[in-house]
Amino acid sequence: MKALTNVNATSFAEAASAAQSARQQGQAVAFSAGGTDLLQQIKDGTDNADVIINLRTIGDGRSIGSDGAGIAIGGLVTLTELSQDPLVLSGLSALAQAADSVGTPQIRNVATLAGNVTQRPWCWYYRNGFNCFKAGGNECFSVNGENGQHAIFGGGPSYIVHPSDVAPALVAFDAVFQVTGPNGDREVSAEDFFVLPITNPERENSLTENELLTGVRIPTVSSSTVSTYHKIMDREAWTHAEVGVAAVIQRDGNQVQNAKVVLAGVAPIPWRVQAVEEFLAGQQIGEAVAREAGEIGLQGAQPLSNNAHKLPMISAAIERAILNLAAG
């Protein structure tokens, strides 16, 4: 591995300041929590960090707690902790299931909520050193290349798909993201946190270069709300979603009062399918309704030359997720 300097941060604010000063001295900086993906990127040369700001020495950001307003989850909570926490399991099933579907136990034991949500894309061009939009270049090689894993919604000029399973669940739960930077703290809704390539083709979210995601807050979920994350992969485990669906439904018996449905693996950001949400409101959950919701989920789809296989997966994933949430 290239020569680098590890800096142990003791607070998020200190981490942001340390990143700012290192950058002012001309050094490339990376924040690290679990570090698994970052180290591979450094070894591969797709991340050229001279300085790693190590966040695991920070005491904050490791707890999951509830108050009158909802559930607060620290950014440094590991995916293993997230998938096993009683509060998350009881009230936020989709989030626990999404966390549990990531990678392998070894990865989940160190990987964090914030790291999963802010990880870089897994497009094979970007990961193999092509000078694409994500690497600061001016081209998306998937357009005329191998695009079997690329975006069906929201693409252009880059066609990456957002790699996180956790992020769609957070969007579906209307989470608020907490961000710390050299100039202080700010909050942004999960939906506004992620940005389409038409806005910024180089980055996947609204973090500026010295900012970090430090935690999320999820507004109180009613006791009549149920949720699930359904992930379809091209093998049984240990990979990103071909298609994932986070569905959060507030229901009265089997009647849907309110639905949030967010897709993974098909767009450069967690992709809300509002047409499905609107269709579901007022419907009785059942096989015909679930099937129709799956078909509606394809509205606006623009497959590339090699990724149309995801279309029936999108319909099937939505259908299964909704049927999972039928009462009794």
Place this chain on the structure above:
Amino acid sequence: MRDDKKQGKRSEQAPDQDPAVKYVDPLNPKQQSRRDFLEGTGTAVVAGAGISALGFPNAQAQSSTSGSRTAINVTVNGTGHSVDVDDRWTLAELLRDELDLTGTKIGCNRGECGACTVLMNGEPVYSCSQLAVWADGANIQTVEGLAQNGELTPVQQAFVVNNGPQCGFCTPGQLMTATALLNRNPSPSAEEVKDAMVGNLCRCSNYNAIVEAVVMAGEEGGVA
């Protein structure tokens, strides 16, 4: 650096544990271990110089720029070590190259194969994907920490009985993940074993035998 006597002693002890494996290999009548043999012929020196050319880590050899160094304290298999580490060293490199614990294997060196799995504070992690400096203050267990006084743990013994290792390269990582599983779930079902060990690949595809070994270890009383 490496304690040849200790290594040799361990490899000679193993056949005495179980009379069933007491035989003389006609090609290796002195029952030298593969490592003893390689070191005896000087191959190890050549291999050491060539490792970085093959893409395996040799931190000092890979860059002419010297990196930062940090003094850390880490407990490995119950023994405390104070080590001055190069910040770019992975935990796997620290274990293998500095502490001579070469039981931990580096397969893919990118968090995909699981051969380098060790227990960090009791939980399996990929040691190729952790910086050594991040292990400051941690308690690490490697495959060398399993057998005590030459006596295999039940899961190691179950790997022997079920032919868990074929080429054996993934075995140390498999054993560590299985050990963590058995510590928290002393009698796992085959499904639970598969779930827990999904992050350990076996290129020989010996998965059935590995699952059977871990299930057997559970049936026979876990790791303790």
